[in-house]
Amino acid sequence: xxxxxxxxxxxxxxxxxxxxxxxxxxxxxxxxxxxxxxxxxxxxxxxxxxxxxxxxxxxxxxxxxxxxxxxxxxxxxxxxxxxxxxxxxxxxxxxxxxxxxxxxxxxxxxxxxxxxxxxxxxxxxxxxxxxxxxxxxxxxxxxxxxxxxxxxxxxxxxxxxxxxxxxxxxxxxxxxxxxxxxxxxxxxxxxxxxxxxxxxxxxxxxxxxxxxxxxxxxxxxxxxxxxxxxxxxxxxxxxxxxxxxxxxxxxxxxxxxxxxxxxxxxxxxxxxxxxxxxxxxxxxxxxxxxxxxxxxxxxxxxxxxxxxxxxxxxxxxxxxxxxxxxxxxxxxxxxxxxxxxxxxxxxxxxxxxxxxxxxxxxxxxxxxxxxxxxxxxxxxxxxxxxxxxxxxxxxxxxxxxxxxxxxxx
Amino acid sequence: xxxxxxxxxxxxxxxxxxxxxxxxxxxxxxxxxxxxxxxxxxxxxxxxxxxxxxxxxxxxxxxxxxxxxxxxxxxxxxxxxxxxxxxxxxxxxxxxxxxxxxxxxxxxxxxxxxxxxxxxxxxxxxxxxxxxxxxxxxxxxxxxxxxxxxxxxxxxxxxxxxxxxxxxxxxxxxxxxxxxxxxxxxxxxxxxxxxxxxxxxxxxxxxxxxxxxxxxxxxxxxxxxxxxxxxxx
Numbered sequence: 001x002x003x004x005x006x007x008x009x010x011x012x013x014x015x016x017x018x019x020x021x022x023x024x025x026x027x028x029x030x031x032x033x034x035x036x037x038x039x040x041x042x043x044x045x046x047x048x049x050x051x052x053x054x055x056x057x058x059x060x061x062x063x064x065x066x067x068x069x070x071x072x073x074x075x076x077x078x079x080x081x082x083x084x085x086x087x088x089x090x091x092x093x094x095x096x097x098x099x100x101x102x103x104x105x106x107x108x109x110x111x112x113x114x115x116x117x118x119x120x121x122x123x124x125x126x127x128x129x130x131x132x133x134x135x136x137x138x139x140x141x142x143x144x145x146x147x148x149x150x151x152x153x154x155x156x157x158x159x160x161x162x163x164x165x166x167x168x169x170x171x172x173x174x175x176x177x178x179x180x181x182x183x184x185x186x187x188x189x190x191x192x193x194x195x196x197x198x199x200x201x202x203x204x205x206x207x208x209x210x211x212x213x214x215x216x217x218x219x220x221x222x223x224x225x226x227x228x229x230x231x232x233x234x235x236x237x238x239x240x241x242x243x244x245x246x247x248x249x250x251x252x253x254x255x256x257x258x259x260x261x262x263x264x265x266x267x268x269x270x271x272x273x274x275x276x277x278x279x280x281x282x283x284x285x286x287x288x289x290x291x292x293x294x295x296x297x298x299x300x301x302x303x304x305x306x307x308x309x310x311x312x313x314x315x316x317x318x319x320x321x322x323x324x325x326x327x328x329x330x331x332x333x334x335x336x337x338x339x340x341x342x343x344x345x346x347x348x349x350x351x352x353x354x355x356x357x358x359x360x361x362x363x364x365x366x367x368x369x370x371x372x373x374x375x376x377x378x379x380x381x382x383x384x385x386x387x388x389x390x391x392x393x394x395x396x397x398x399x400x401x402x403x404x405x406x407x408x409x
Numbered sequence: 410x411x412x413x414x415x416x417x418x419x420x421x422x423x424x425x426x427x428x429x430x431x432x433x434x435x436x437x438x439x440x441x442x443x444x445x446x447x448x449x450x451x452x453x454x455x456x457x458x459x460x461x462x463x464x465x466x467x468x469x470x471x472x473x474x475x476x477x478x479x480x481x482x483x484x485x486x487x488x489x490x491x492x493x494x495x496x497x498x499x500x501x502x503x504x505x506x507x508x509x510x511x512x513x514x515x516x517x518x519x520x521x522x523x524x525x526x527x528x529x530x531x532x533x534x535x536x537x538x539x540x541x542x543x544x545x546x547x548x549x550x551x552x553x554x555x556x557x558x559x560x561x562x563x564x565x566x567x568x569x570x571x572x573x574x575x576x577x578x579x580x581x582x583x584x585x586x587x588x589x590x591x592x593x594x595x596x597x598x599x600x601x602x603x604x605x606x607x608x609x610x611x612x613x614x615x616x617x618x619x620x621x622x623x624x625x626x627x628x629x630x631x632x633x634x635x636x637x638x639x640x641x642x
Contacts (some may be wrong), residue, residue, distance in 0.1 A: 004524065005518055005524070012507070013506070016506050061483050131588055138437075161431070262577070311502065312504055314502075315498075315502045315504065315518075316504075316515070317487060317490075318461070318463060318490060319490070319491065319496070319516040319519055319563070319567075320487050320488065320490045320491020320516055320519040320520065320567070321487060321519050322484045322487040322488070322519075323483045323484060323487070324482070324484070372522050398483075399463075401463075402463045403458050403463040403464045406463070406498060406502065
């Protein structure tokens with residue numbers, strides 16, 4: 001296979017038939033180009049959709065209280081449900097294997113002031129785990145930790161926009177910002193992939209805010225992530241059990257749709273995943289059909305080449321070429337054209353994607369690209385395609401009878 | 410060297426079959442130079458194809474250098490052709506995108522001779538046919554006579570037991586024909602067994618023995634006094 005002479009022969013034939021080689025190769029190169037572009041587009045679409053959601057970790061569940069719609073267990077309908085710190089502990093203790101990170105959220109608003117700049121921002125008082133659940137990216141300083149929560153420290157992690165608004169060119173770290181006239185030390189600045197609004201927000205330890213607001217132990221929302229190894233059915237089963245347990249704890253009818261909301265990201269995410277999976281399958285399907293056209297094209301040309309070279313093959317056989325050697329020659333030529341032109345198509349697609357891809361950034365479509373895996377798969381497909389395209393012509397060539405080929409009278 | 414007993418061969422032509430060889434008995438010793446003559450349709454090309462293991466006989470025995478040639482697989486046939494036989498064709502059948510040297514080296518390639526040794530041997534044989542300077546030329550840059558000499562060098566390169574020449578001078582003018590025949594005689598003088606199929610009387614008389622075929626049987630088999638070709642060159 002790595003015989004220098006075989007390659008020399010292949011190069012010779014290809015060089016001799018430049019136009020034919022180009023036209024043949026073009027069909028396969030073009031097919032691979034389309035296949036890769038299709039896959040990249042689907043990828044881009046997927047990126048776009050996921051981008052809409054990736055504000056938060058994708059294995060997130062939110063528990064929100066509501067107002068009961070049904071009378072149950074001696075309570076009348078229309079009761080407001082209130083979550084408390086104990087609910088958080090209860091969930092964490094009840095599902096030690098299912099819960100990965102868990103945090104409460106306490107919503108407040110603050111008028112923040114630094115020197116002469118003021119602004120009004122929503123405050124989320126949370127636990128340290130919230131950083132991971134919300135995928136908050138601290139770009140400077142640090143997020144608060146357990147110690148801050150225990151000490152009810154007056155520390156704040158402020159959004160990038162908040163920092164810009166209040167501190168202008170100053171470095172906010174270590175400075176004190178007044179929130180509703182109480183000084184909070186800025187310990188970190190975060191950015192969020194969500195949007196600008198998410199960056200006009202302040203995070204503070206939950207305990208600090210609960211104390212400020214009259215030593216309450218109320219919380220607004222419980223956010224948690226479940227075990228990331230769970231697949232969809234396990235995730236849904238878990239959120240089902242969670243909902244059941246929380247409803248029982250708060251004496252809400254199991255049929256009550258508005259007393260408590262347990263919202264599982266997995267559901268929405270699963271819809272998108274199956275949608276993009278279908279798109280991907282269509283992309284691969286169409287790409288393959290085009291590739292098949294390319295393969296048939298190469299096969300066609302190879303058959304023609306064999307016909308043209310019947311005499312030469314006859315001579316080779318008369319000189320002692322074994323059938324295997326003839327098959328090898330034709331197959332290698334076919335594989336070579338297919339692989340090379342496919343590779344050029346691949347590289348072309350890759351270049352286009354790396355030039356244009358990052359520039360595309362719309363909500364539904366972002367950074368179309370292909371993975372290394374796709375490239376490897378495509379290369380393997382190409383080699384198989386080359387074999388398939390060359391197989392019939394090769395067998396045909398090897399069965400050429402020298403006597404027929406040499407009949408020159 | 411060559412021994413044929415009661416060889417039959419027929420071709421199917423649609424519904425009726427054409428009996429081409431009707432019981433050929435023939436032997437050739439090592440070092441012979443035999444001309445096989447006959448008009449077209451006499452079966453001389455069919456005989457040569459069978460001798461060259463390019464075609465199989467329907468019945469009869471064929472022994473080549475003590476090896477019985479029968480029921481060969483394609484691969485085995487290829488090996489035997491490569492080992493025992495050298496071919497020279499009327500239309501030269503050089504591979505047109507390979508240089509003279511590469512053409513001569515081709516049978517050695519199929520003998521799995523290493524690249525360097527192959528080149529040396531091929532050049533040596535090109536030198537023998539007087540075309541060393543033309544080694545890197547393509548067949549299209551050679552004259553008819555030169556092409557045939559390259560073809561002979563190619564046939565000899567594998568050091569075959571028997572050289573089979575099918576109308577080697579059929580496509581050449583008389584002067585070049587004699588040049589080629591002089592070369593064939595020279596190779597024969599070195600002890601090689603050569604069979605030449607021809608329908609030209611003067612070419613046949615440059616061999617040592619003439620076998621006449623007519624309608625699938627040998628009608629005449631005689632030794633002749635060899636006419637040396639050099640005198641006409």
